Amino acid sequence: MQAGKPLRWITGKRREQLPACQRSNTVRLHQRGVSLLEVMIAVLVLSVGVLGAASLQLNAIRYSASADHATRATLIARDVLDRIRANPSALGSYAAASVTGACSPNLGGVNVAAQDMADFTQAVTCQLPSATASIVIAGGRVTVSISWSEARIMANAGDTTLVVSSVIR
Template sequence: MLSRQQSGISLIEVLIALLIMTVALLGAAALQINALKYTDSADLRTKVSFVAYDMMDRIRANPSGKYALTSLAAAPTGTTSPTVATQDLMDFRQNVTDLGGTNATIVLTDTVVYTITITWDDSRAGKQVTANGSVVDSSTAQTFVLRSRVATGGVTTQ
């Protein structure tokens, strides 16, 4: 009996190795794309939280001001001599608009609790998906809600 020893590698082995390497590279590329997408989304959420906390700090600094806002469109625009609260609301509107926000509200409840809600379109991040892979909401709208008690310091709220 003649026995042959294999010397070198066959074309099939090369093709299989190439296939495995291609699948691995495609997986790494998909991972990188998702990382970029979610990093951008997290950055936007951070900026929205800064805007909300900035507005809450302005409300705390001027507890006698009237800060109720039913929608972003209801925020005051340029006036000749705005009050502190009006200027704060104009700045808030501009900040939310600059971030691409679609809506924002400021609600006062129990005369001391303010709720600031900012909504924006986060279509780059995609739909909200749970851990088991089911889609929570078919829209790409994201919402940030900040609720805080504001001490009036003896001053009545207007």
């Protein structure tokens, strides 16, 4: 557009040369489809916002489930350590214990240590997904290790391991 020359509209006449009733129509002809474009942009912005909110919700659910598993594993480990502390005379009965497999009902035991191990086995296998656990006693130190799968929460996630150690006197 050259400076000083007025715009020519669709009719080829200057705006000032058109009757007043047609002046507003020429502006409307140039704005056809603008409101549709505005609506499409608004829908695009809204859809991006909704997708962002859905992503936040999905991540919140994932991290909540992961935190729940970690809390359960901590409670199970602390429970078995408290049971070992309460029964120090049978410390050897807890040594080298290993838990694997699917959830099975508590079969009980013939003594306190056997019952404690049956409860520990049931808690690990039934409350955590694909869990394994072990108890190692070296001197007076008891170490409880619990591992569980995070594959249901996040694709290609490895196992998570919790290790809790305590000195039994």
